Amino acid sequence: MSQSANSHARVLQDAIEAHKGGRLLEAEAAYRSVLQVRPDDPDALNFFGMLRCQTGHQSEAAEFLRRSVEVDPKNPHAWLNLGNVLVMLNRDEEARTAFTRATELAPDLAMAWFNLGVCLGRCKQPLEAASALHRALKIEPGHLPAYESLAVVLHRLGNYEEAAEVFREWLAHDPDNAMARHMLAATSGAETPSRAADQYVRVLFDDFAATFDENLASLEYRAPQLIAERLTREARGDAPLDILDAGCGTGLCGPLVREVARRLAGVDLSAAMVEKARARGCYDELLVEELCAFMSSRPAAFDVVLSADTLVYFGALEEPLRAARRCLREDGLLIFTVERLNEEQDSGARQRSYRLETHGRYSHCERYVGAALAGAGFGGISIETGVLRRERGSEVSGLIVLGRAA
Template identity: 40%
Template sequence: MTSADRPADLDQALGAAIELLRSEQLPEAEGALDALLACWPDQPDALHFLGVLRHTQGRSDEAVALVRQSLAQVPGNVGAWNNLGNILLLAQRFDEAADAYEHSVEAAHGTPAASQALDNLAVLYRKQGRALDAERVSRQAIALNPDDGDAWYRLSQALLDQGQVREGLLANSRAIALWPRHQQARSDVLRALVLLGERQRAVGLYREWLAEEPDNPIVQHLLAASSGETTPERASDAYVEQVFDSFAASFDAKLESLHYRAPALVAQALQRAVGAPAAELHIADLGCGTGLCGPLLRPFARQLAGCDLSVGMLRQAQARHAYDQLHKAELGYYLRTQPDHFDVLVSADTLIYFGDLHAVMRDAAVALHAGGWFIFTVEALPDAAGAPVQLLPNGRYAHHRNHVESALAAAGLTLEAIEAETLRTEGGKGVAGWLVSARKQHG
């Protein structure tokens, strides 16, 4: 049945049901779609959108079955194939998702209607670490629709993933021109400028941005990092909250693509310090983020607590079911309110948002039992830097080994080990760091 052949009351009922779904009135939408299918059994559009609704209810298997049932009747439905791909992607059925997106592209017959599926394919390929494929499909989308800001943005991400910073910058600049209020794209361009060594251009753009949004803590911090004019003692709470709330949902996938090693490194150091896991320690994960350390620490812990400033991150951590308590708190304040409470403190890549570490180390000493361990990572500042601490253009702090050692000693913590490690990759290069194990002495 074509749309021209359908009765007007079917179109009216279908339109009303779709509007309810789009406005997130899910119980009403479900009732409307059920009523529609009672009158017109197996109506493909109703099946398709009921599948979308089932997906929003977390019933992904039913969603997939309903959309496939719809596509069996209308195999050329571009939107249905794309929605099927979205459902399968979120269910982590990546090969099936790719197949659905490819069907959507094929059904579009080389028209701009294929752009959305191509963009989704780029997202999927990046999630799988397939930057070349992400670049290929992004270029396909741009060929179909040169004014597609999403496609230019995905192309820039794929190029930056491959270390093609200048080309990624140009693509990202085009995305901004087409989509001027997309903050993430704007930030990526500025980061690319910094990676290119064009810091003065970046500083100028940050100043323009700050003039538009003078209270934006992200721009304030990154301007300071890029210009070097005024260096804050640490990243502000507002900066940390906004940055990590903004990409909490994509944080794990992003770090996976960067070959992030800090959680595994601190867990290995903990085992070297205390021996095999025995589920007997009181442990705090400082700056726990999405909880990547949680499953690695759980076997050692009788009680495992996490603290972070980002509510978005804490929600992700809670879903791992590894922590006994999660606290929204600034790290130093949290430690000062837990005197003599923990056997172990761990911090994976959180102290990179602190400059001088003396205060943090004192706070850690307050919260530890005598004999307790503090195991953490920081980014390493080479001897040639000529400074104990440096705020890098990317907004993170790097620390010289001597500064780490002096801060520990001043707090009464004994350095047991400091090891040079690669914490992750960035711009195609390894990021050097220190893996530190320290202990609070008895008495």
């Protein structure tokens, strides 16, 4: 190696060291000085591309990485980096090509198969995605994100038996994972818990919060409207009310009931959902807390408790209904929705009160809901049926339930 080649190699090495050490400005200057003299150095292009991506310049990063793989098409890591940046730019088809190239060059690189699998899922190729994710797990059993992605793909395909197997393996490597535990019960039908674990709910909705409103609108979600409409019918002419929205989520119920509320409080386990509700600006009080614990701690504090699409995360309703009764004043109203377990369509339903469905929510028998309400101290019980939303093209039938604190 000539002296000048030697010194460029040293500058590049220093740049990489600075990059690894988080000294990004120093690294950037060093990469630029190498590229000024050797604009086609594939390593400098690769690492500088990654740095530009890290500093938020994705389009430019993609250009540097593209040049890197053009100069040295045999570096699987550069293809992998290029694929990752293209995913960030939502250029999924191009990303798929880059990840495929990485798997061809390095067939034992689990990360390449994993990224290819996730990308194929985004490209709506679920069977190919499952196969790539299986391959990642074969190379690296215990690759936790691969279990999650594979289980999601299989679940979407309606292949619950295989999904259950993946949840089981995932749990073997990550025994405390609430998502894997809950979804194993949902997809296998074994060991149904009486309610979803708080940690499962938190993770699910913290992840979902950013897209919740948009997603639910596309499903023609109507539970908040059905509840608000039921409240207006029942509370016509009443004085302004102290209302609790139990499991308020992003606060879709808020604007619908604000007008009849003297004070409107909301409680939810997910901090990210509550943040969205706060941005709506129509709640007087918002708390990140478990709803049974919250309601039990506020005896006779509310005239109305609303709960839209939240008690679907409880199988046994006794605990939340008793807690709701405790926080309601005499004659106060509880109105909630749950998904309906159709006793005619489920031969085993007569023996049971609720069922954990494969999607992870519980459905409830009307008969059980009425009995649980009465047992918790509610009278004037009225249960109506209605369509809560559409899912995979079908209507989701629900119970709109009302009880008065007796």
